[in-house]
Amino acid sequence: MFHINIIRRNKTALLDILSVDRRRILQKVQEHNLITNREYRNLNGIYKEDEEGHIVELLDKIMGKGDETCQHFLDLLETDDIKGTYPELKSLQLRHTSPAVTAPVQETCDEPYPVNTIPRGICLILNNINFENNELKKRRGSEKDAESLGEVFSWLGLRVLIDISELQKLSLKEWSNGFGDLQKPPPKHGDVFICCILSHGKKEVVFGTDKKTIPIKDVTRTFKSSNNSPLTGKPKIFLIQACQGNDYQRGVVEKDLETDEGSVGSVPEEADVLVAIATVENCASFRNTAKGSWFIQSLCQQLREGCSRGDDIHSILQCVNSDVSQKEGSNLPGLIKQMPEIRYTLRKKLLLSPFNTEA
Known part of the structure; x- marks a missing residue:
């Protein structure tokens, strides 16, 4: 991951510099056998609105090939x-000679979690739509949220599974350009769990x-670190679209909005967890019945933009907070708002980049 991280840290600058003549760098990486002829044709033929889009695809392809290929790419530069x-x-600081290590080096907060498996991990979506008690309304528009999550996390290289709960009738599906039958073999955990x-x-x-009801703490603690857990030391991300109370943050809801109400070392057991909730304590969150929820739709958009830039998950969620906080649920500005909340015990940065499965 050493050379991958060098490219990731300099990704924005490389986009600006290499976009001046993207065909030249594309030809050179092919000449040095860093990409196959088929990959060269695909990268040369893709349609992008600007030159930077081509360089994004090239850098993602190089990083997706592993640390050794990244080292050769840095040598080329x-x-x-x-x-x-x-x-x-x-x-740019692209020198990639790793200093000699004479003693164990303590991990720093700048070191990212290793994400090397294929698939990179599992994304499990629990989508509760209909409820036994009529006091809890059908969650119209939630299908749109599930589809957006399936698309973006598949794009990021995770295996996406969904449990669509319809009045205790469980239906486990898998994303592949849409939700379909579960594929075999059974899923493995990988390096990330979402x-x-x-x-x-x-x-x-x-x-x-x-x-x-089930407490959110009980959900996260189900996956806490232990000597036997395959997820010990790995990031575990929980993204929750649900109200946390009945109060509105001032104002009246538009008629096309509904609320999700009703309501060798050792690793600490509660480490490596991030929980992002659609709203703060005691307040409602909002879901457009046609377009999906404010929180999930903003999350998927910010993941696409931020992961392409090389941002870490916490920085991306801060962008989600900012985006959702600016939304208005009323024609009168400031009368009805929503503020997501992030809680985490992550010890490192979590970086996810677009994943290309083409040979």
Whole structure:
């Protein structure tokens, strides 16, 4: 991951520099056998609105091939030939000689979690739509949220499974350009676990389709670290679209909005967890019956933009907070708002990049 991280840290600058002549760098990576002829044709033939879009695809392809290929790519950028074409490369810190290590080095907060498996991990979506008790309304528009999550996390290289709960009738499906039958063999955990819960909720709990509640803490603690857990030391992300109370943050709801209400070392057991909830304590969250929820739709958009830039998950969720906080649920500005909340015990950065499965 050493050389991958160098590219990731300099990704924005590389986009600006290499976009000046993207065909030149594409030809050079093919000449040095960093990509196949088929990949060269695909990268050369893709349609993008701007030159940076092509370079994004190239860098993602290089990083997806692993650390050794990234090292060769950095070697290429250090050659006089390439620096002659892109003189601004001289200003970047692309030296990739790793210092000699004579003693164990303590991990730092800048070191990202390793994400090397294929698939990179599992994304489990729990989508509660209909409920036994008529007091809890059907969650219209939740299908749109589930589809958006399936699309973006599949794009990020995770295996996406969904449990669509319809009055205790469980239907486990898998995403492949849409939700279909579960594929074989059974899923493996990989390096990342993401759990998306779409349901009604109230303070600190979410509802099952049987109207029984489960505390959010109990959900996350199910996956806590232990000597036997395959997820120990790995990031576990929980994204929860549910109300945390009945209060509105001032104002009146538009008629096309509904609320999700009703309501060798050792690793600490509660480490490596991030929980992002659609709204703060005691308040409602909002879901457009046609377009999906404010929180999930913003999350998927920010993941696409942020992961392409090389941002970590916490930075992306801060962008989600900012985006959702600016939305208005009323024609009168400021009368009805929503503020998502992030809680985490992550010890490192979690970086997810677009994943290309083409040979």
